Amino acid sequence: MSDLRVGVAGLGKMGLLHAAVFNSLPGSKVVAVADPTPALRDGIAQYNPSLQPFDSLNTMLERTALDAVVIASPVAYHVEAGLACVARGVPFFMEKPLATSAAQAAPLIAALREKPVANMIGFMTRFVDSFAKAKEIIASGCLGKLQRVTATIYVSQLFKRGKGWRYERKVSGGGVLLSQGSHVVDLLTWYFGPMVRVNADLLQVYSAEIEDFAHVVLEFQSGLHGWLDCSWSVRGKRTVETTIDLLGENGWLVVTDDTVRLVIDEAAGGWPSGRTTLKATDLFRPVPVDIGNPQYTREDVAFVEAVRTGVKTEPDVLQGLRVQQVVDAAYASAAERGAPQEVAG
Amino acid sequence: MIDHILLGHNPLFGVNHLSAERGAAVAERFEDAQAIRQLLLGCHELGIRGMMMSTHPRSSVVAEVIGSEPKLRADWRLYPLVPYIQKYVREANEKGLLNVVRDQLAQATWAEKLAFALRGGVGLIGKDVPQALKLLVDVELMPFKGRPLGAIFLHDTLTDLALGLGVEAVLEVFIEHVREKYRAVPALTTKNLPLLCERLKRRGLSDLVVMASFNAAGFYMNPSAEACVAAAGTPGLNLLAMNTLASGALKPEEAYRFLGQFPAIKSVVVGTSRVEHAAEAVTVIRRYLPSLS
Numbered sequence: 001m002s003d004l005r006v007g008v009a010g011l012g013k014m015g016l017l018h019a020a021v022f023n024s025l026p027g028s029k030v031v032a033v034a035d036p037t038p039a040l041r042d043g044i045a046q047y048n049p050s051l052q053p054f055d056s057l058n059t060m061l062e063r064t065a066l067d068a069v070v071i072a073s074p075v076a077y078h079v080e081a082g083l084a085c086v087a088r089g090v091p092f093f094m095e096k097p098l099a100t101s102a103a104q105a106a107p108l109i110a111a112l113r114e115k116p117v118a119n120m121i122g123f124m125t126r127f128v129d130s131f132a133k134a135k136e137i138i139a140s141g142c143l144g145k146l147q148r149v150t151a152t153i154y155v156s157q158l159f160k161r162g163k164g165w166r167y168e169r170k171v172s173g174g175g176v177l178l179s180q181g182s183h184v185v186d187l188l189t190w191y192f193g194p195m196v197r198v199n200a201d202l203l204q205v206y207s208a209e210i211e212d213f214a215h216v217v218l219e220f221q222s223g224l225h226g227w228l229d230c231s232w233s234v235r236g237k238r239t240v241e242t243t244i245d246l247l248g249e250n251g252w253l254v255v256t257d258d259t260v261r262l263v264i265d266e267a268a269g270g271w272p273s274g275r276t277t278l279k280a281t282d283l284f285r286p287v288p289v290d291i292g293n294p295q296y297t298r299e300d301v302a303f304v305e306a307v308r309t310g311v312k313t314e315p316d317v318l319q320g321l322r323v324q325q326v327v328d329a330a331y332a333s334a335a336e337r338g339a340p341q342e343v344a345g
Numbered sequence: 346m347i348d349h350i351l352l353g354h355n356p357l358f359g360v361n362h363l364s365a366e367r368g369a370a371v372a373e374r375f376e377d378a379q380a381i382r383q384l385l386l387g388c389h390e391l392g393i394r395g396m397m398m399s400t401h402p403r404s405s406v407v408a409e410v411i412g413s414e415p416k417l418r419a420d421w422r423l424y425p426l427v428p429y430i431q432k433y434v435r436e437a438n439e440k441g442l443l444n445v446v447r448d449q450l451a452q453a454t455w456a457e458k459l460a461f462a463l464r465g466g467v468g469l470i471g472k473d474v475p476q477a478l479k480l481l482v483d484v485e486l487m488p489f490k491g492r493p494l495g496a497i498f499l500h501d502t503l504t505d506l507a508l509g510l511g512v513e514a515v516l517e518v519f520i521e522h523v524r525e526k527y528r529a530v531p532a533l534t535t536k537n538l539p540l541l542c543e544r545l546k547r548r549g550l551s552d553l554v555v556m557a558s559f560n561a562a563g564f565y566m567n568p569s570a571e572a573c574v575a576a577a578g579t580p581g582l583n584l585l586a587m588n589t590l591a592s593g594a595l596k597p598e599e600a601y602r603f604l605g606q607f608p609a610i611k612s613v614v615v616g617t618s619r620v621e622h623a624a625e626a627v628t629v630i631r632r633y634l635p636s637l638s
Contacts, residue, residue: 019510044510047514281594292502
């Protein structure tokens with residue numbers, strides 16, 4: 001089987017990373033890159049002439065035969081890029097989040113309903129060893145009836161007014177909740193099903209247009225309650241740190257980016273009673289190529305597989321929409337001084 | 346060529362591959378310059394003379410300790426790992442990748458900037474990638490000016506990004522620049538040892554220093570432990586093994602007995618925050634890897 005011919009739109013940090021992964025996976029090759037700024041696209045093409053540089057996604061789609069596209073442009077341009085791919089029947093991998101709001105994403109959702117193409121959205125936290133293992137543990141039912149979940153995602157990133165598109169609401173759609181917290185919203189809906197109601201408190205410290213801190217109280221369709229707290233302006237977190245803490249009637253599960261700790265009263269779901277600790281060394285699984293972090297490789301492998309087989313993969317654009325609806329509801333709640341809001345969908 | 350046993354810098358800066366929580370706890374201990382001094386002097390006593398060093402903000406404290414301690418000042422060699430990638434990632438999130446590169450270049454000395462401007466300027470980064478890259482390396486190495494350098498390591502994210510994008514010529518720019526301007530040993534760090542070995546061979550590059558995870562547990566070895574073991578047989582490879590204890594999953598005895606089978610291993614990074622652990626590691630390394638003594 002010949003390699004998938006991939007084009008990458010947007011050569012920021014994530015675009016470069018996915019370009020490197022898709023270009024070196026068995027089963028895919030990057031043949032074209034698109035970015036409005038000549039610096040990176042020409043620099044790369046100069047060193048690897050098999051990558052054709054273009055100034056826009058549309059020119060790239062017009063002039064090259066592509067089997068798949070990576071959309072890694074700023075958030076506000078995701079929907080139009082997705083629409084261009086659907087129009088040509090080209091499968092796409094889109095960086096998260098889906099859009100600046102669920103309303104902005106509506107034309108893409110409609111177009112995909114009309115003309116489905118394989119697609120995926122880059123909520124990569126699911127592909128982190130520890131969080132993937134937590135999914136197994138939760139699905140085993142060993143915790144019994146679930147009582148409460150709390151989650152945090154923190155990084156020390158912003159301690160003055162931010163520059164660039166992430167801090168303009170029009171282009172980014174929101175602050176730390178949409179940018180980082182959305183990873184946790186995705187994880188929690190993957191673990192526990194849809195959220196039906198939220199209320200939120202947001203705080204702006206360094207940014208003029210978007211939130212730097214967010215606290216969101218969550219209610220799931222299943223009846224589970226919990227909360228999510230996120231910030232990119234806390235101290236002492238050199239990389240993004242995510243923690244999920246889950247209580248059930250039979251015990252307790254704590255998952256971080258590198259460790260899983262399970263404590264249960266009675267053996268259940270294949271897990272022994274007492275304490276089970278799974279460390280990074282226990283959880284590690286090698287990847288065909290590791291650029292930055294293995295979770296990016298795993299999601300890209302899943303996407304290649306979806307394009308090849310035509311079998312739907314998760315998380316896809318519809319999941320991206322569910323996450324967006326939760327974030328929209330949180331923003332609506334904060335605008336009404338924390339009044340609870342129903343999640344659309 | 347390079348020191349056979351190197352002290353790792355990660356524990357000093359709170360980097361722990363096993364647990365961020367544990368890493369932060371150790372970093373707290375090293376908030377105190379006195380604790381750093383004791384660790385470094387203890388390691389010096391054991392015969393260790395070299396240390397990996399990122400351009401982490403805390404590295405200036407380590408540099409001050411070395412500068413103020415006559416024993417260390419005389420023969421303690423630093424092995425910089427550039428760039429400090431977490432800073433780039435956070436800054437790229439904050440202001441976009443290109444602005445990070447621009448702001449970094451803006452820190453270069455006037456003479457360097459002038460030379461670069463004459464060749465096209467920062468607006469033309471893409472037109473003169475080699476020059477921009479050299480300048481970035483120079484900016485990263487500014488904190489190490491005047492210190493004896495053992496080797497200069499390129500961070501694995503950049504090595505692997507270049508491999509993935511198929512732009513290995515960029516690695517050659519780094520290699521030549523380190524040799525010509527710094528008269529130092531260029532070294533590449535990778536999470537994909539077999540891929541790097543294959544590409545270096547294809548480009549006719551041998552006798553290079555490569556740092557990669559290498560341990561009996563297969564931890565951080567891609568695409569598989571077997572493939573990495575096979576790659577260790579690449580002719581002309583000088584392997585600097587890191588993560589040798591698999592973040593504590595292996596005891597020194599079994600860890601270094603395993604490494605003893607590979608003649609390509611020319612050096613080992615000992616990543617510890619305690620002198621007594623370093624002492625144990627050094628004893629066992631000398632037993633199983635006598636060529637490193």
